[in-house]
Amino acid sequence: MVGIPESHPRRNSLLSRKMIVDATKNGLLADSAMIAHGRGEAFDYLLGEKTSDSARLAIKESAARLILSKYPVISVNGNTAVLAGKSLIRVAAVLNCPIEINIYYRTKERINNLYLLLENEKKVLAQEEGPENWVGNWNSAVMSVEILGKENDGQIEGLEGPRSICSAKGIEKADVILVPLEDGDRCEALVSLGKQVLVVDLNPLSRTAKMATVTIVDEISRVAKLLLEDVIDNDHPPTEWNNSENLIQALKIIANNATS
């Protein structure tokens, strides 16, 4: 990208920002997507813009739970699809699970644009070599990742209105859901249906972060790359997982960065 030297200490953050600005112009994101991204930037800044040890552990825990899941699904909103769509398709290919587009401000046009983005990325990724240490037919694994979300044939019990809509083969059926950047109410409803909800949220104080089964307090594009390694080479069996304790570690990092 023009204007951001390779050596710039905040290069990744500035590249992500540009991706979000461009995607907004291209009709992939809601009005509020850039504001949400800015909030994320501020929290990431306070977290030092790197994956902490506690986040790394939460990623390993999430991988272990996704691997053991009977019906895993990866739910993506617009920002997630734009920033980490490719890596999450790779994760879905390894897990052999669907990806569901599930956006808060639901319009047919945006769901369709995101669907086309992900289907297009699948075609590109299918041509690449499979990830290191993964064994199998990568082309077929990638191409069989189903992109759900257009069909609107499922429902999240306990919610009303547009936020209750989901895919019957995706979130409705799933026992374990990876949901980056989820809305608090929806997270709560999914947990109360007995599903395991693994969230990625840069704000460790958010209701979603507090409600989730496992909260990864980290930036989604960093998370997705590490998660791919972990769903291939998982050396971490699922634990009893104390999510509050893990969140406290993230809060300590923020407090330390604020006062050091």
Next chain:
Amino acid sequence: MVGIPESHPRRNSLLSRKMIVDATKNGLLADSAMIAHGRGEAFDYLLGEKTSDSARLAIKESAARLILSKYPVISVNGNTAVLAGKSLIRVAAVLNCPIEINIYYRTKERINNLYLLLENEKKVLAQEEGPENWVGNWNSAVMSVEILGKENDGQIEGLEGPRSICSAKGIEKADVILVPLEDGDRCEALVSLGKQVLVVDLNPLSRTAKMATVTIVDEISRVAKLLLEDVIDNDHPPTEWNNSENLIQALKIIANNATS
């Protein structure tokens, strides 16, 4: 506004967000304005979305310095004009000083749109009653607030390119500048020219916050209202002002909110 009850605890934050979204659609703001707003939201959230005692003190200090200034100016970017333009015009009317539109991503069209916004607000404000405890002809005080920024006839020494451009009668001539949401390099250049730079920045760790003469770590629309009170009834003479010490107070609030 439809959809946000009067009693909603985060009503002001949600209203501000809507103002920024709408202003972006209306061509008043750069692409990155919503992202900057989101960053501000996150810091304000960590600050408890209220004016802290240390911020209140920094506002009083800023008022005292503006009152004693020979050539004060209020510099506004797009987000500031949208969120706090009206209150800052009132402050400028009381101080009898100009407002300068100074935007980072400078286009003639956006400067012109912001100029029209502020000139229009002046006409509305001139019809209202003067603020409490203020004595004089309010209509004439408001109408004589000059909106600078279109003329591009000044320069900030020590900077190059578009960021060096300013108004000769505004920032170039000023001895005290109130600059909400300033860029770090420009803040540094202004300080090194011997000017007093009073900034409003929600991120107490930013380079601007650290470089400024006085840093108000608070949200601009809250600040502008309090500043109006203080430039009318100032009971606080300027002090030696330890800006680092004041910033530490803001950082402590963030650290406490993160760990409590």
